[in-house]
Amino acid sequence: MLFHEKQTIIENCLFGVDINSNSVKICRLRLWIELLKNAYYKNTTELETLPNIDINIKCGNSLISRFTIDADLKQALKKSKWTIDSYRIAVDTYRNAESKEQKKEMERLIADIKSDFRSEISMNDPKVKKLRKLSGDLFRLTNQGQLFEMSKKEKADWDAKVKELTEETKKLETEIEEIKANKIYENAFEWRFEFPEVLNDDGDFIGYDVLIGNPPYVGITEINQQYKIYYETAFKTAKGRFDLYSLFIERAMQIKRPSGVFTYIIPGKFLNNKQFVTARKIVCENHGVTVVKIDDKVFEDAQVDSVIVENYPDKKAKYKAFKITAEELHKLSEVELSKITSDEELIFRLEMSAANEDLISKIKKDTVRVIDIGEVKDGIIAGRIKDLLFINKKLDKDCHKLYFGKQITRFHLANTEVWVNYKPKEMMAEEMKRIGNTGPGLRMRDVAIFEREKIIYRKVGKELIATLASKGVFYEQTIHSCHITDKRIKIKFVLGLFNSTLFKFYYRKTNSQGGDIFPQVRISSVENLPIKLADTKTQEKIETLVDQILTKKAQDHSADTTDLENKIDALVYKLYDLTEEEIKTVEKNIN
Known part of the structure; x- marks a missing residue:
């Protein structure tokens, strides 16, 4: 019958762990309901009893364990009166207990078996073994008889050894006690032996x-x-x-x-x-x-x-x-x-396709990465003090206009009404007052990254959307910046590349977004973009076009600069030695 098929699957094949006790209860209930759908009457008045499948769904912290998966259980089995088979039988009997008394009896038995395993595995813990050896060495050293009185040097050596062993012993005892008392183990889940179904007869974890x-x-x-x-x-x-x-x-x-x-x-x-x-x-x-x-x-x-x-x-x-x-x-x-x-x-x-992979390889040929010629940096993260850090007016000389990703379009940065109260020490002190038991979330960043010319781009997006930012432009975490350190490379040349159609294609094909809800441009992705070491003449041609676009956008952010951008695209295609067919592939893939 379908009831028994489901019962067999649930009892023998489904196991779960969650730290949330309510989630555990809901899961158990869902499994019981699934069985109840196909429950039947054994006779005119008696409904088939539902098994105690709660033992398959347990509450605990899956990431915290006292014992490793490969902890030795064989020694525990040798010294224990229990076997893995008797453990399995106890669990199976619990599932199909015929009375509340039998269920409670099996609960006690299972608890005793696991307690035995814990005790015996603990005895084989490397720290415990080392403590036993040190304690033995210390006992023998301090209780052995002396036929002759020790010389001053021998006594000094003996005292030093006793002191060393005593200190090591106390240190280990403290460490072991701290582990035992540590609150993080209160909800620990012992994968090593919680489910006997995944242990073989020797106690090995399968x-x-x-x-x-x-x-x-x-x-x-x-x-x-x-x-x-x-x-x-x-x-x-x-x-x-x-x-x-x-x-x-x-x-x-x-x-x-x-x-x-x-x-x-x-x-x-x-x-x-x-x-x-x-x-x-x-x-x-x-x-x-x-x-x-x-x-x-x-x-x-x-x-x-x-x-x-x-x-x-x-x-x-x-x-x-x-x-x-x-x-x-x-x-x-x-x-x-x-x-x-x-x-x-x-x-x-x-x-990924063979044609695209060949084209990507060609684009990367004879290039340097952005990380080789510059630095890519994240913006300010407010942590828990956004109310103190981001303000609506300038208070003093430490306040600077703060820009966000939404204010960036290609080749343009819109104005902002937000100021950052840039006092790193004072702000961090306020953050520390609010953090509780977690680490600080505030990241003020080194002022040097704001006090230099840089390319800035949106963190959120499927591709690079970048513009130029002058010295003194401060930005928060929805913007990243790229500062060019290599004197051979002009910053506006790199900006032209970043906003080009070819880089849009390259970025999309070499980076996985995982969805369209909240795509992000990762720092590592920008650091790995391939930059051609173009000659000065080529760089200046692209730089001139970028200057013209920046000027037009500054006068009117909605200005149509398509012709200028197309000219940059043509120069970039030529720089990376693309054929007409390859250009068609690029433009087909980004439209």
Whole structure:
């Protein structure tokens, strides 16, 4: 019967963990309702009993564990009266308990089994082993008999050794006690032995066949400092300005079988953001990868583009990209995974084809990257003191007009009515008063990046939209800037390239947006743009055209400069040695 088929699947195949107890209750209820749909009467009055499937859906912090996945359980099994099989039987008996008394009895038994495992694994912890050895050494040293009285030197050496061992022992004891008492372990989830279904008879962790999840999207400024320190020691992906969902990806790779499949729905910025390089590398290791871009908004309360990222075992690893538009799935690309992994940043690009790849290679030929000739910098982030930092009038000499991304159009910067109260020390002091247990979100930036000529461009967008900014232009985080440090390169020449049709094509084809709701131009993407070291004459031709456009836009921001921009495009195509056919490919792909 369908009831028993569903029961078998739910009891033996579905397992879940969530830190939110209400989410856990809802999930359990949904599974019971699913069974109830097909429940039946065993006789005229007796309905088929629903199993206790709550043991399959547990509450806990998936990222916090006292014990590693490879912690030795064999020693615990040797010393314990329990076996993995008896653990499985206890769990199965709990699910199908015939009375409340039997259910409670199984709860106690399961708790005893897990308590035994915890105690025995703890005894094999490297810190505990080292403490036992040090304690033994100290005991022997201080309790051994002496046939002859020690000389002054021997006594001094003995005292020094006793002091050293005593200090090491006390230090280790303190560390172990701190771990035991640490509040972050209160809700720890022990993947190592919580589900006996993924352990073999020797207690080895086998892992899960399929992992499906929608991990939390929590930026580093929202993470409690104590947890942040733990994550940075426990996860390779917890580096720099990490987000919790990258840690969940790493955890998924740890707990799935080598032959298993992983599928998460996560923000689109994962595809190309520099801070997720390690996580993308982990996803690619010994696997094929599939990415699905979702054009429509998925979550009402989250202003992010969403993508589905999946990996699966594959000897001939492929990278596949799709998009979902109006509930229809469209294939975008399929290439060898090596096309992705050969790039040091492992960008998960969406649109890849042999023709475009050849053209991209040609554009990159004999160029330098922006990062080789300049600096790309982020803008001011207000943190928790926006009310003090961003103001509507000038108070003193430390106040400067503050510009936002919405004020930038190609070759033009509109006026702003906002001022920044640029007092870094004073503002940081105010930020620290408001942060609570998380780290400061305020980023004032070095004043030097504002007090220089630079190209500024919108952070939010599918392509570069840039203009020139003079010295003294301050900007917040919806703008990034590019300052040219190489004296051979004229800044207006680079601005012409940034706003050209060729760079629009190159940017779109080498960067994955992951959606259209909140696309962002990443700093690393701009740093890697290919700049031709053009001769002075060519640079001056483009510089002259850029000057003409800037002048027209300054007089009237809506002025039509199409002819001038087309002339820049022609010079850029020539500079990068594109053929007529290649120019048609570029213009076809951006229209």
